[in-house]
Amino acid sequence: MSLALIKSRALCGMDAPEVTVEVHLANGVPSISLVGLPDTEVKEARDRVRAALLTCQFEFPNKRVTVNLAPADLPKESGRFDLPIAIGILAASDQIRSATLDQYELAGELSLSGELRPVRGALAMAWRAAQAGRSLILPTENAAEAALVQGITILPARNLLEVAAHFNGHTALTPFTGEPLTGEPIYPDLAGVKGQAQARRMLEVAASGLHSLLLYGPPGTGKSMLASRLPGLLPPLSEADALESAAIQSLESRFDPARFRTRPYRSPHHSASAPALVGGGMYPRPGEISLAHHGVLFLDELPEFDRRVLEALREPLETGHITVSRAAQSVDFPARFQFVAAMNPCPCGYLGHPTRACRCTPDQVARYRGKLSGPLLDRIDLSMEVGTLSADELQNAPTGETTAVVRTRVIAAHSRQHARQGKANAHLDAGEIDQHCPAxxxxxxxxxxxxxxxxxxxxxxxxTLKIARSVADLAAADVISAAHVAEAVQYRRGLPNETRK
Structure with missing residues (x-):
């Protein structure tokens, strides 16, 4: 035959739309042309595929080869189309049997030797292939990731020869049957935090309602340590949430199947740009806020971030998603993360320190804090000063409760929330607050x-009312009392005033 059709997948945000790789052989000057809106990486497949076929002792057709990636208006990027193009050329030139090609989807980047290299987005491709009722042939390194999707046959392959042998009926590819991932995720233990009883309590309240929080205080008081303990206090991820989080990680080739069901913890440097934080690029990719979906986004040294970068957080904090619009396409990414920020009280860090003098002028302190806009601070639920510990507290403070103990209370509070309203308290809208937060x-x-x-x-x-509702849930109370409101109000006091003794 002179025409072969191979099914594959592109990536468009979280989605993996179907792409039909059409390979046609015709008489004429020997050449290979790619059409269908391919980017530079896809166009370079011509050289990779030719070298891989020849290295594997296949015959490269001495004809005009036209490869169409349909639909033509969908942008195609990355080397994932190398394998389907190579198999299409072999099928069109009758070097492999084509009777069963429509039962499979293929994706994989080829080396010049014919070895298969892993690709991004294997989980998203497997999800859509399962819906289409086809098996998926992928590089071996992507098999464990793709196999997290239920109801699909994953056929891992190490090189082009193994795929060709499978279609010719010589040696069938063996379906992936990896061991199921078991065991609890491992997080840093809250018991490692010395003292800071109030901050530990605020962390528990934040975890119980998925509230955002701001920790401020002098350097070395444990702000980063407290933030790193938050993911371990959160309830286990559901199957759907774990798959959604893993799919986003897969888009950036950062997903480790061994960390399935582990809540992500992202801590970008303060030099990060707005596209790095919210996502972007010619073909939009997820940013840090999406990579932290169903997990924690921690921004240390908050005022050191560019103001425009921080302002970009305002909408995702409210809506739980981000729409990245570019000339080529517009993509919507989920961004339901728990925001945690830390900062010093002043540029030198020692404003209000009991033993060290602050050397900043009032104007410097005002400019430092002025980098944080009122609308952004208004969207942070809880804030607290993390004070300096004395020598006696550092040496003799009793060991606090472990993560496991606090997590038990948090899970109970979450169960009450989902039984009552089907979501965490932080995600209630104005109408739901009136219904579910009686006082x-x-x-x-x-x-x-x-x-x-x-x-x-x-x-x-x-x-404030939603925080009080979380405090009440930790106390297993149906109605919000004055004590619950009093605790919630103290978490909304904001930054301390700028006067110094």
Whole structure:
């Protein structure tokens, strides 16, 4: 035959739309041309495929070879189309049997020797291939990742020869049957944090309702250590959430199947650009906020980030997703992450320190804190100063509760929330707050005083009420009391004033 059709997949954000690789052989000047909106990586497949076929002792057709990647208006990128193009050429030139080609989807990058190299997005491709009812042939390194999708046959291959032998009926590829991933994810233990009882309590409240938080204080007080303990306090990921998180990691070739069900913890450097944080590129890829989906995004030294980068966080914090629009395409990525930030009280870091003097002027302190806009701070649910520990506390402070003990209470609070409203407290909208956050008269009076004295915005009021709801859930209370509101209000005090003794 002179025409072969091979099924493969492109990547478009979280989706993997179907691509039909059409290979046609015709008389004319020997050449190979690629059409169908390929980018540079795909165009370079001409040389990789030719060398791989010749190295594997196949005959490269002495004809005009036209490869069409349909649909033509869908951008194609990366080397994932090397394998389907090579198999299409072999099928069109009758070097392999083509009777069963429509039962499979193929993806893989070829080396010049014919070895298969891993590709990005194997999990997304496997998900869509399962829906289409086809088996998926992938490089061996991608097999464990793709096999996380239920109801699909994954056929791993090490090189082009193994794939050709499979279609010719000589040696069939063996379906992947890796051992199921078991065991609990390993996180840093909260017991390693010395003292800081108030900060530990705030961390528990934040975990119970999936609230965002800001930790501020002098250097070395344990802000980063506390932030790193938060993922371990969160409830286990559901199967659907774990697959969604893994699929995003897969888009960046960063997913390790051994860490399946482990909540992501992302901590980008303060020099990160806006596209690195929210996603971007000519063919949009997920940024740090999406890679932290169903996990924790920690921004240390918050005022050191570019202001435009921080302002880009405002919409995802509210909506739980980010739309990246470029000339080529517009892609929507999920970004339901728990935001944690840390900062010093001033540029030198020692404003309010009990033993070290601050050398910053009031103007320097004001400019430093002025990098954080009011709308951004208004979207952070909890904030607390992490104070300096004395020598006696460092040496003699008793060991605090372990992550496992605190996590038990957090899971119980989450169970109450999902039984009551089907979501975490932090994700309630204004209408749901009125329905699911009932407060007694004393609590309402205290909230009214807080609004008047602290000048809380409507958003800050709702967030305070949601924090109080989380505190009540930890106490297994159905109605929010004044004590719950009082604790919630102290987490909304914001940064300390700039006066120094």
């Amino acid at each position: 007694d008269d004393k609590a309402k009076a205290l909230l009214r005083q807080a609004i008047e004295r602290m000048g809380l915005s409507a958003r800050a009021y709702h967030r």
